[in-house]
Amino acid sequence: MIRSFFRRLWHLITIPFRWITKPFQKLRDFLNYEPEDTPIADVFSRTIEEPSILIDHLEALRRHLLRAITALILAVLLSTLFAKQALDWLAVPINGIDQLQAIEVTESIGVFMRVSLLTGFVIALPYIGIEIFAFLNPGLRRRERILLLTAIPAATILFLLGIAFTYFILLEPAIDFLLHFMDISAAIRPANYIQFVTGLMFWIGVAFQFPLIIYTLAGLGFVNAKALLRGWRFAILGIAILAAAVTPTIDPVNMGLVMLPMIVLYFISIGLAAIAGRGRMKKTRSDPP
Numbered sequence: 001m002i003r004s005f006f007r008r009l010w011h012l013i014t015i016p017f018r019w020i021t022k023p024f025q026k027l028r029d030f031l032n033y034e035p036e037d038t039p040i041a042d043v044f045s046r047t048i049e050e051p052s053i054l055i056d057h058l059e060a061l062r063r064h065l066l067r068a069i070t071a072l073i074l075a076v077l078l079s080t081l082f083a084k085q086a087l088d089w090l091a092v093p094i095n096g097i098d099q100l101q102a103i104e105v106t107e108s109i110g111v112f113m114r115v116s117l118l119t120g121f122v123i124a125l126p127y128i129g130i131e132i133f134a135f136l137n138p139g140l141r142r143r144e145r146i147l148l149l150t151a152i153p154a155a156t157i158l159f160l161l162g163i164a165f166t167y168f169i170l171l172e173p174a175i176d177f178l179l180h181f182m183d184i185s186a187a188i189r190p191a192n193y194i195q196f197v198t199g200l201m202f203w204i205g206v207a208f209q210f211p212l213i214i215y216t217l218a219g220l221g222f223v224n225a226k227a228l229l230r231g232w233r234f235a236i237l238g239i240a241i242l243a244a245a246v247t248p249t250i251d252p253v254n255m256g257l258v259m260l261p262m263i264v265l266y267f268i269s270i271g272l273a274a275i276a277g278r279g280r281m282k283k284t285r286s287d288p289p
Helices: 002-013 015-032 040-049 052-079 083-090 107-139 142-183 190-207 210-220 225-230 232-246 252-286
Strands: none
Touching (some): 052 107, 083 107, 083 190, 107 142, 107 190, 142 190, 142 210, 142 252, 190 232, 190 252, 225 252
């Protein structure tokens, strides 16, 4: 009886501590979960024998995509509350929104929605990353799971850095070149200007994801630093083609401004790939056969 009493008393005393530690235990179990190691050939054969497995994966993909799209829609609706302030901020390089002249009835609302879409995408980006991770999670090992979880906030930060680079470094010289080319005066339309700015920001933000993508692929064993270093000439050629497609002007100055950070990011990616490769090799050696 006495032993039973003290056991119950200890149970009552430790209830708050168990409540505090329970989330951490669940997080530990979640991170340490290892999927069943099944050969790819067996997976394909099992899928052929039981097509319902593929249907279940497609249904899961549909649910994750639906939630990601819903989050994007809600973020866009939220961003409409401060889209006017964002538009004023984007118009600073041309000396204010008063410099824009709309010539179509629906032009202003189109500009408003385009700005809302970009800001909404930035807000929803972390959640979209979480939905992508949630879809891939059942087949991920512990190291891969931690790698992708770390990549979600890093992707958001890099996208914001790309937007900042575009706004504070690239945008002003690009606009100055376009407006003073051949000394022809220009009446700036809101639709054309905002499409130019938001498109440039989006694609530069995407380009800033390159080191993260390479690091993740290297950590998963799909690429290695030596191969990236050997192919640097082809990489620069690809960067030049991409910069020509992304840059809204054909002058070499603006194209060079786009190419320069991409080239720097590529060589940073090689260093990150080497770090990820060494970490993967150490992990492989430490794992039991």
